[in-house]
Each structure stands twice: as structure tokens, then as C-alpha cells.
Amino acid sequence: MQDNIDYEKIEARDRAGKITQGIVKYTFLTFWALIVLFPFYWMILTSFKSYSSYNSEYVPRLIITSPTIQNYVSAFTEVTLGRYLINTAIFTIITTAIMLVIVVLSAFAFSRLEFPGKNLVFALFLSLMMIPNELVIITNYVTITDLNMRNSYQGLVLPSVISVFYIYLLKENFEQIPDELYKAAKVDGTSDMRFLWRVMIPISKPTIITITILKVIECWNSYVWPRLITDDSNYFLVSNGIQEIRENGFGRENIPAMMAAVVAISVPLMILFLVFRKKIMAGVARGGTKG
Incomplete structure (x- = not known):
């Protein structure tokens, strides 16, 4: 019985380790993807801003309140x-x-x-x-x-x-x-x-x-x-x-x-x-x- 319990504990630790590794990996990939994609997002976002609203932003905004084409x-x-x-x-x-x-x-x-x-x-x-x-x-x-x-x-x-x-x-x-x-x-x-x-x-x-x-x-x-x-x-x-x-x-x-x-x-x-x-x-x- 003790052997079975130890084996189950080892399996549980392995699963926890794999889950932790997966969380760290996908967190890093998500962070890196945001860094890579942000310039494209900023380009598209700015293209829908009016000339006046863009120049009135002393602090750049990451959302559009009144988009224009x-x-x-x-x-x-x-x-x-x-x-x-x-x-x-x-x-x-x-x-x-x-x-x-x-x-x-x-x-x-x-x-x-x-x-x-x-x-x-x-x-x-x-x-x-x-x-x-x-x-x-x-x-x-x-x-x-x-x-x-x-x-x-x-x-x-x-x-x-x-x-x-x-x-x-x-x-x-x-x-x-x-x-x-x-x-x-x-x-x-x-x-x-x-x-x-x-x-x-x-x-x-x-x-x-x-x-x-x-x-x-x-x-x-x-x-x-x-x-x-x-x-x-x-x-x-x-x-x-x-x-x-x-x-x-x-x-x-x-x-x-x-x-x-x-x-x-x-x-x-x-x-x-x-x-x-x-x-x-x-x-x-x-x-x-x-x-």
C-alpha cells in the first residue's frame, strides 16, 4: 500500500511540474507575442484616429473613442x-x-x-x-x-x-x-x-x-x-x-x-x-x- 501511495505522489508531482512548466511557457509566449504585435496594433489604432484627436493626446491612448475612416x-x-x-x-x-x-x-x-x-x-x-x-x-x-x-x-x-x-x-x-x-x-x-x-x-x-x-x-x-x-x-x-x-x-x-x-x-x-x-x-x- 505504501508503494502505491508513493507512486501516486510521484505522479501528482510530475503532473504539477508539467502544469507549472506549461503556465510559464505560455505566459512567456503570450508576453512576447504582445510585444511583437503591439506595433501593428498601434499602427491600425492610429490610422482610425482623427488628426485633431491624435494631436490632442498628450498621453497616447490605447483605445479609440471616436474612430474615423x-x-x-x-x-x-x-x-x-x-x-x-x-x-x-x-x-x-x-x-x-x-x-x-x-x-x-x-x-x-x-x-x-x-x-x-x-x-x-x-x-x-x-x-x-x-x-x-x-x-x-x-x-x-x-x-x-x-x-x-x-x-x-x-x-x-x-x-x-x-x-x-x-x-x-x-x-x-x-x-x-x-x-x-x-x-x-x-x-x-x-x-x-x-x-x-x-x-x-x-x-x-x-x-x-x-x-x-x-x-x-x-x-x-x-x-x-x-x-x-x-x-x-x-x-x-x-x-x-x-x-x-x-x-x-x-x-x-x-x-x-x-x-x-x-x-x-x-x-x-x-x-x-x-x-x-x-x-x-x-x-x-x-x-x-x-x-
Whole structure:
């Protein structure tokens, strides 16, 4: 009987310990989530405040007593934010499509094809990852200017269609596909392009989706290059629109209007990430695990 009682006490202590650990863990995660999400909450909250109520708050309020949508109306009427969203969508779609073609073909060549100097070329590719993008902006600017591509979609797109990191990520994923499949396909007379399209791309779909989504986010958030290469409002992206709102649209003090524009710009990316978050995590994990 004593043994049974002691055993029950041990089980009770174990359950209490697990409950305590769970409470501590979820308390910490909840606290951390609040810290991460608070800037988004503050952005949305401010976007619904009127200009006068925002400036009359000596102590910022965490709730809205009289919300208004006038800031959103102003963002799309007093500044052509809708046009900038269309430009950004065009830039993002074209850049992502071209980048995917280049990345898939390059990753396939480095992972399956044999040619002289392959390892050296790939090592040189990887070395480019050590160079910050900011260091090549001047060279890209001079090149695009000499080609008379300023204020054009070509000038916006061309410097953004190559990504060494995405090539590396997809190459590692391709190399996980057994060589026996490739050799069997070659014995059957299957061409490299047909094998790539019918076998490698379907198997590597999670990683390709991840690359696509990350590139879309990267293009949508582009700031330095669009600001540098365009001074014609017909080619402005949303990053230019935010700056225009700050400098010309409403004046430097109308923070609620700026927040409304930022919310409108951020919503598509938030929806995209929430819909495909599981595929992004699966693709990154698959691409980073070899063997």
C-alpha cells in the first residue's frame, strides 16, 4: 500500500511540474507575442484616429473613442496611392516571374548537370552573398542610366531578378532528390527540361512556393532602388507613395494619414503570409535539411 501511495505522489508531482512548466511557457509566449504585435496594433489604432484627436493626446491612448475612416479616404484621393499599388503589383509580378525562371534553371544546372568549373562557378556565386546590396547600387544606377532605363519598369526590374540565396536554397533542395530518378529518366530518353518540369519541380514545390512568397514580400517592400531610379510619378511604387504622403500629401505632422496608407499597403502582405505561412516554414525546413 505504501508503494502505491508513493507512486501516486510521484505522479501528482510530475503532473504539477508539467502544469507549472506549461503556465510559464505560455505566459512567456503570450508576453512576447504582445510585444511583437503591439506595433501593428498601434499602427491600425492610429490610422482610425482623427488628426485633431491624435494631436490632442498628450498621453497616447490605447483605445479609440471616436474612430474615423477619413484617413483612408485621404490616402487614396489626395495622393494617388491606388496607382502606386498597381505599379508595385506589376513590378512584383514581373520581377518574381523572371527570377523564378532564372533560379530554377540555375539550381538545376548546379545540382544535376556536369560541366567544367561547376564547383568554382558555384563558389563564386556564393561569394557574392558576402557583398551587401548597397555596395552595388551605384554600379547598377550607372548601368541603368547609361541604358536609358530610368523611369521604366525595365530599370526597376532588371537589378532584382537575380538572387544567389534563392539559387542556393533550391539547389540544396534539388540535391535531395535521388540520383536514381535522374539516371532512370535519362535511360528512358527523357530530356533534362522534361525531367525538371515533370519530376523536380513537383517534388520541390514547397521550396519554390516559399521562394516565390519571400520574393513577393521583398519586391513589395523595396525602397532604396525605386526611390533612386524613378522621379516620374507614373512609375512610383508604394514606397514612393509613403514618402510623398509625408512630404507633400498631408504635411509632416499628419501621422494618422500616414498610418492609414501603411495599413493599406501592408494588408496584402499580411494576408499572403497568413495564408501560406505553413508552406513557408515547410519550404525553408526542407531546403535547409540535406540527406
